[in-house]
Amino acid sequence: MSANEERSFIAVKPDGVERGLVGEILRRFEARGFKILALQLVHPSKELLGEHYKDLAGKPFFPKLLAYMQSGPVAAFVIQGKGAVKIGRAMLGATNPQDSAPGTIRADFALDIGKNVCHGSDSVESAEREIALWFPAGLKPYTRAVDAVIYE
Numbered sequence: 713m714s715a716n717e718e719r720s721f722i723a724v725k726p727d728g729v730e731r732g733l734v735g736e737i738l739r740r741f742e743a744r745g746f747k748i749l750a751l752q753l754v755h756p757s758k759e760l761l762g763e764h765y766k767d768l769a770g771k772p773f774f775p776k777l778l779a780y781m782q783s784g785p786v787a788a789f790v791i792q793g794k795g796a797v798k799i800g801r802a803m804l805g806a807t808n809p810q811d812s813a814p815g816t817i818r819a820d821f822a823l824d825i826g827k828n829v830c831h832g833s834d835s836v837e838s839a840e841r842e843i844a845l846w847f848p849a850g851l852k853p854y855t856r857a858v859d860a861v862i863y864e
């Protein structure tokens with residue numbers, strides 16, 4: 713896979729869906745130049761979330777996190793493009809919205825860590841794992857003429 717084809721898994725969490733922020737968040741990634749490679753509204757099972765957040769299983773906030781993530785549908789999507797993982801995280805902002813830099817999604821739309829609107833993969837390896845988990849049927853790559861204008 714070329715550098716321009718790096719992928720990240722992004723999710724708008726139930727609070728973001730409830731607040732009607734899906735379009736705004738997708739818009740930001742599209743405007744930056746990323747290709748939306750997959751897009752789905754998911755009602756995640758406890759099993760899916762247990763796997764997704766398996767590194768956090770021992771944390772005191774884990775049960776609250778699972779309840780939050782099951783409080784409504786999640787808008788799951790995959791972005792593709794140069795620097796997708798690092799730029800994706802930067803665009804979301806720090807995990808705790810109290811620390812997020814102005815202009816990031818969490819700073820612009822959230823106040824509490826337990827209602828921080830969105831998720832983004834933290835490494836290329838995590839992205840691969842999360843994409844396989846949330847899109848088990850696989851992805852269908854497609855070409856975009858505009859890539860010739862976005863990339864040098």
Ligand code: RTP
Pocket residue numbers: 768773777806807825826827828830831832833834
């Ligand atoms: P995410 O996976 O959602 O992108 O967040 P992250 O990597 O930046 O942060 P992580 O430590 O993996 O935490 C996952 C999510 O758990 C919730 N959380 N609550 N102290 C708390 O109450 C607490 N700490 C974390 C947040 O929703 C965080 O995004």
